[in-house]
Structure formats: structure tokens, C-alpha cells
Amino acid sequence: MSSLILRGHGSALILDLSGDTPAVVHWGADLGSDAPAIELSTLPIPHSHNDRAQRQELVPQGSSGWRGRPALEGHRAGGVAFSPRLRTSASRAIGHSGAEITLEDAAAGLRLVVELSLTGEGMLRTRSILNNTGSDDYAVDALRSVLPVGTGAAEILDLTGRWCREQHPQRQSVRQGTWLREYRHGRTGHDSSLFTAVGTPGFANRTGKVWATHFGFSGNHETYVEKTAAGPALLGSGELFGPGELVLSAGGSYTTPWTYAAFSSTGLDGITEVFHRWMRGRDGHPTSPRPVVLNTWEAVYFDHRLDQLVELADRAKEIGVERFVLDDGWFMHRRNDLAGLGDWEVDPAVWPDGLAPLIEAVTSRGMQFGLWVEPEMVNEDSDVIRAHPDWISGPGGGVVPEEWRHQQVLDLVNPEARQYVYDRIDALLRDHDISYLKWDQNRDLTEMGHDGAPSTSAQTLAAYRLFDELRRAHPSVEIESCSSGGARVDLGILERTDRVWASDCNDALERQTIQRWTQAILPPELVGTHIGPTTAHTTGRTHALSFRAITAMFGHFGMEWDVRELEGEALDELKQAVGLYKRYRGLIHSGVAVHGDIADPAYVLTGAVAQDAASALFAFVSVATSFDELPGRIALPGLDPAATYRIERIFPTLTDPFNDRGNVEWIDGGITATGVYLAEVGLSMPILNPETGILLSLTCEN
Ligand code: DGJ
Numbered sequence: 001m002s003s004l005i006l007r008g009h010g011s012a013l014i015l016d017l018s019g020d021t022p023a024v025v026h027w028g029a030d031l032g033s034d035a036p037a038i039e040l041s042t043l044p045i046p047h048s049h050n051d052r053a054q055r056q057e058l059v060p061q062g063s064s065g066w067r068g069r070p071a072l073e074g075h076r077a078g079g080v081a082f083s084p085r086l087r088t089s090a091s092r093a094i095g096h097s098g099a100e101i102t103l104e105d106a107a108a109g110l111r112l113v114v115e116l117s118l119t120g121e122g123m124l125r126t127r128s129i130l131n132n133t134g135s136d137d138y139a140v141d142a143l144r145s146v147l148p149v150g151t152g153a154a155e156i157l158d159l160t161g162r163w164c165r166e167q168h169p170q171r172q173s174v175r176q177g178t179w180l181r182e183y184r185h186g187r188t189g190h191d192s193s194l195f196t197a198v199g200t201p202g203f204a205n206r207t208g209k210v211w212a213t214h215f216g217f218s219g220n221h222e223t224y225v226e227k228t229a230a231g232p233a234l235l236g237s238g239e240l241f242g243p244g245e246l247v248l249s250a251g252g253s254y255t256t257p258w259t260y261a262a263f264s265s266t267g268l269d270g271i272t273e274v275f276h277r278w279m280r281g282r283d284g285h286p287t288s289p290r291p292v293v294l295n296t297w298e299a300v301y302f303d304h305r306l307d308q309l310v311e312l313a314d315r316a317k318e319i320g321v322e323r324f325v326l327d328d329g330w331f332m333h334r335r336n337d338l339a340g341l342g343d344w345e346v347d348p349a350v351w352p353d354g355l356a357p358l359i360e361a362v363t364s365r366g367m368q369f370g371l372w373v374e375p376e377m378v379n380e381d382s383d384v385i386r387a388h389p390d391w392i393s394g395p396g397g398g399v400v401p402e403e404w405r406h407q408q409v410l411d412l413v414n415p416e417a418r419q420y421v422y423d424r425i426d427a428l429l430r431d432h433d434i435s436y437l438k439w440d441q442n443r444d445l446t447e448m449g450h451d452g453a454p455s456t457s458a459q460t461l462a463a464y465r466l467f468d469e470l471r472r473a474h475p476s477v478e479i480e481s482c483s484s485g486g487a488r489v490d491l492g493i494l495e496r497t498d499r500v501w502a503s504d505c506n507d508a509l510e511r512q513t514i515q516r517w518t519q520a521i522l523p524p525e526l527v528g529t530h531i532g533p534t535t536a537h538t539t540g541r542t543h544a545l546s547f548r549a550i551t552a553m554f555g556h557f558g559m560e561w562d563v564r565e566l567e568g569e570a571l572d573e574l575k576q577a578v579g580l581y582k583r584y585r586g587l588i589h590s591g592v593a594v595h596g597d598i599a600d601p602a603y604v605l606t607g608a609v610a611q612d613a614a615s616a617l618f619a620f621v622s623v624a625t626s627f628d629e630l631p632g633r634i635a636l637p638g639l640d641p642a643a644t645y646r647i648e649r650i651f652p653t654l655t656d657p658f659n660d661r662g663n664v665e666w667i668d669g670g671i672t673a674t675g676v677y678l679a680e681v682g683l684s685m686p687i688l689n690p691e692t693g694i695l696l697s698l699t700c701e702n
Helices: 268-280 306-319 356-364 383-387 415-431 456-473 508-518 545-553 568-588 675-680
Strands: 003-008 011-016 023-029 072-075 087-094 098-105 110-118 124-132 138-148 155-160 168-173 177-183 196-199 210-215 221-227 234-239 246-248 253-255 259-264 293-295 323-326 368-373 377-379 407-409 436-439 478-481 499-501 527-531 556-559 592-595 603-609 615-622 644-651 671-674 692-700
Touching: 003 098, 003 110, 011 110, 011 259, 023 138, 023 259, 124 138, 124 246, 138 259, 155 177, 168 508, 196 221, 196 234, 210 221, 210 234, 210 268, 246 253, 259 268, 268 592, 293 306, 293 527, 306 323, 306 356, 306 568, 323 436, 356 368, 368 415, 377 383, 415 456, 456 478, 508 527, 508 545, 508 603, 527 545, 545 556, 545 568, 545 615, 545 644, 545 692, 556 568, 568 603, 568 615, 568 644, 644 675, 671 675
Parallel strands: 293 323, 293 556, 323 368, 368 436, 436 478, 478 499, 499 527, 527 556
Antiparallel strands: 003 011, 011 023, 072 138, 087 098, 098 110, 110 124, 124 253, 124 259, 138 234, 138 246, 155 168, 155 196, 177 221, 196 210, 210 259, 221 234, 377 407, 592 603, 603 615, 615 692, 644 671, 644 692
């Protein structure tokens, strides 16, 4: 087999298997049924270079002349086998869009299998399996998945952040060198970029060629863009191991996490479409309508009192809430965040009759009951750690890591510790009518160790196992992945959870950015989006309810606020927002996500267009004051150009976020326009006050 083409949903990967190592001829647009001759892509041999023609290696290695980051780094005792000469020994197509390529180095005792598949949704997935075929230990320092991108990629976009400011974009040019992001948090990390994209200059939401990857793992990892003098940029990713962390004994093997990749010739929204479609097609992707949530955290914090929580449940019911989640503070000794983690029993000091009276109050009002847990963590001030101080994970020799939010990591690699926490959570789920767990994880794992050796990778897999076993035992319980907000958002954790908490920041202005970029790869139904208190607890900003509601609408909607304080028009407006979410969630959670390219950074346009383009919902919001006097005409992209749409402003209706003079004629009665007009000319928008927005519903009339 001299070449192999994988294709799906308009993109293709063409592999050259004619040489002694596999190479990528093309990753980008599908070129049709004929593979271009390999010779067309052959490059000359530059001066001061090894004496073979340059190719875009799928498994870059020093032994074939590669001078950048190699795919595999490792060695045997004394540094032996430090430079693998992995050469193709077999390759086979799997189905119509998969491939498995085997490379071997018999002398070094190594076999590497690279798996690739390009799905019908256009998702390219790859991972590698390394086998130690030698007779002694082989220490793996790194095993990376690498994809060379196509011609013209000149700009990098990735995301970064911190607590309460996750997933903010940063851009730069592709230059010679390596743009390396290392995440040593032991969890995915607040600064972890959900994707790394490279694209043609100025690529935007709806324009430009873009190549993007995501690394689906929740432990230490690296992602990078590398450009050497030898050729185009590469996108790479892999786990980050501590010294001696991964040693394969004779016959042992290691499988990397999946790297997910997508190509788009229609800007970032094309990447989003691939990820959303693929994720929606997964087994286990939530299919039931995403219930309206009320979470108690910013409503009552640790102040748990049955009578007040029942009042809250009453109000929740009245508003239309469908899932009531009791957050942190219900278990033994947990009056604040100094104590109790690990003691997973209901505290009779606060709950003399257990959780049953609250659960009964919630479920009898027709709502599901959800509960907060943090199974991977312990407080030193807890009964479990007083009994088992050695269950704290650390560097060994009895050294206890520094506390972080007053807590330590439970060593899940220790089977007894893992069994203990499994039994506790299992018992909770058996003994109570709990439909949902908010599974939190509130510290970086900075010195993870088991028996004196680094164990971050093993801890991550042990945590995955804990999720998997609890899910198997309680298949109807949904789980949210929370990690001090959005510090564990990745496709690894989403294989075993039903949604993520994107951020602890409920400030709608901050959420506009956090949600936009989290949803660049995660469909909105997987992203928790709550209306927070009128004045945001994490920023002190005050926003109109309508702006908070519009922002929360594009996600898995809920509220995290003491809604007992609402009355009159505000209460009506919240009920209206809940009603709108219920009416439009089917569209938001199945539609195509679209993002406007608006030159003025003061405005943001977010939309969900039905797959058949027969209806759409758009939020047009102002996120700042503008240099310009008015927003002008704003293009509504993604519609059927030939269709005629009725456009109506559906929210807010009680209080307008714009003054009379800045209004547009259609704002009350609606207007009709064709898809092509809306895309090319745009819709004249009202002058919005900063940090307000409007919600537009579009329905096809023909
Ligand atoms: C951090 C989470 O992100 C919050 O939503 C809340 O659950 C607290 N932990 C509780 O301790």
C-alpha cells in the first residue's frame, strides 16, 4: 500500500506509505476521489540536511533526520535505545475511513501502532500504542501525536485563563520555534486551551482555513505548534510525565489519550460544527431536554437550613426549575472549606433527619434532586485522614504537599483509598433519591505521588475508573464535571460526565467570552450556564436580569442565586426567561452554532440555526461602549440564503435595554427578510446600552 486516503465531511487526510516511515501528504479539504500522485508532494533536499527528501513525518524521529520535538522519547538503563529507528512494518485500512500503521524497531525492542480515523462528521482522531518488545524496562519520557498542517497556516489561536476567567483567546503569528503550552496542574487546568488552532492569516469566525486539535485528557499534558526551517507547522500533543513515571516492563504497553483534530475552510465555526456534530453522535450524549437547574451555591453557600432550602425549592418550582442541586456544605464537619472533605456522610448537626426531608420537598414538587461531592479530595481535618494519614498523595517519605484551598489529594492509586471513596458515594446514591452529582475537584495536583514515585497519570486514570464504576452502578445518575469552575473541561472527562461547569464566574459579561470559547468545541447542551445574582459575587459588577438571562440561554441553563428575593416584574421576567429557554432549548441544543464576524468589538452575535435552517435564535449583545454611534447593520450568518424569515425580538419585553431614540422600527412588530439579505446586507440593530442584549427569533416563512 503506497498511499491511503481518509475522508469525511469535506476534509481528507492523505498518507504516503511508500517510504520506510509514514508521512502526511495532505490534511485539509477533500480533493475528490483521486489521490494526487505522491511525487507531486516530493520536496527537494536542502543544503545542510540529511540526504533524503524531506517529508511531513507522521512519527517524527531523529533517526529520519527530524530535528524538532520527536514523537517518542525514552530509553533503557544507561540511556540505551535513546534514538528509536521506528520503520513501517505494516499498515492497513480500517473501514472506509480508518487506518492503523505499525512501526517497529526490533533492535530497540519497540513497536508503535498509530491509529487514525476520520469520521463522517469530519473529526480526525488519532492515538498511539507503544509496546515494549524488548526484554528489560523501557522508560517513556514522551509519546506525542503529531499532525502537520496545510499550506498557508500562518496564525495561531489558542485559549488561556485563570480561575473565573477561563478560555480567553490569544493570537500570534506562526514563527520558527515552538509555541509550547505545558499544563502541570494534575487536572486539565484553568489555563488549559480547549483547542489549538492554526490558520490562514486573519482567519475568523466564518472565514479562513483553520486546522485545530484538542487533547482529550484531564492530567498533565502539553500541546504545541512547532515550525522548523524544514517545513510547515506541526500540531502536537501528549501527556507530560514526571521522572520515571512511565516505565514499561518487558511486554508492557502504553496507549496515549486521543488527539481530536478538525479542518475547516469556513473559519472557526467550521471547526465548531465538526466537534459539535461528532460529540452529539457519541453514545451516551445526553438526549433528554436539559433541565432548568437551580444550584444553591451562590444562594446560601455553607448556610444549610432545611426551612430556607424548602422555601428556595418552593420558589424554584414556581419559576419553572426542573433540577434542584444542593451544593457544598451538607456532609460531616463541613461548615466552611476548612474541614470535612472525605467524610461523605450527612452531618446530623445540620441535617438531624438526614437529607430525606429536603429531597422529599424537592421531588414532591416535581423536580430532580442533585448533590455536590468532591470524591478525589480530602481535608487534613477529616475523620478519614485522621484514620488514614497515608492516604494523602504526595512525593513520598511522609512529606505532605502544601494545602490548596485547605485540602489534599486522596491517593486513588491506593486501592483501599479508592474503594473507600467508591463505597461512600455508592452508598449515598443507593440511600437517596439522587438524580445528579455535581462532581467537583478543587485543587491542582502539584506533587502527585504514590509509593514515592510520580503518579499524576495513574491518578487521572484512577479517577476516570471511579467515575466509570459509579456510572455503571448508577446509570441513571447524571454527572457534572466541575473543577473550581472550568479547570477540568476536556473530552476525556466528558466521556464519563454529562456536562461541565465552565467557570465559577457568573458575571454575564465575563461569561460571554468564557462560553463562546468553551463552546467553540463543546455543544451548548454540555456547558452549564447559570443566571447569577444581580451583582456578581466574583466581580462586583451589576447587570440587568435580561442580559444575564440572554447570556445563560445559550447553554445548559439554570440559576445560582437566592431567587426568593425576587418579586413583581423581576420575578415575571425570570419566569419569562425560563419559559423561553424551555421553548428554544431543543433548537439551541441541536442547531448549528454560529458566531458573527463583527468588526466593532463592542458587539457580539451568537446564534443557533436549526439543522434544516427553518428557524434560528440569535443573541445580539453589547459588551462595551463603542467608538461608533450605532451598531449599524449586523449580518446574521448561517441561514438559508433562499429562504424568507420572519424576525422577531422576543426578549427582553419588560424593560428595554435601549432608549427610544436608538430604536429600530422592526423592534416591536418584527420584520421579514431573506437569508441572503440578512447575510449580505444585515439587519439594522438598535443602539444598545453597554452590557445589555436582545434575543431574536427567526422563522422561515416559505
Ligand atoms: C467550586 C465550584 O466551582 C463552585 O461552584 C462550588 O461548588 C464550590 N466549589 C463549592 O465548594
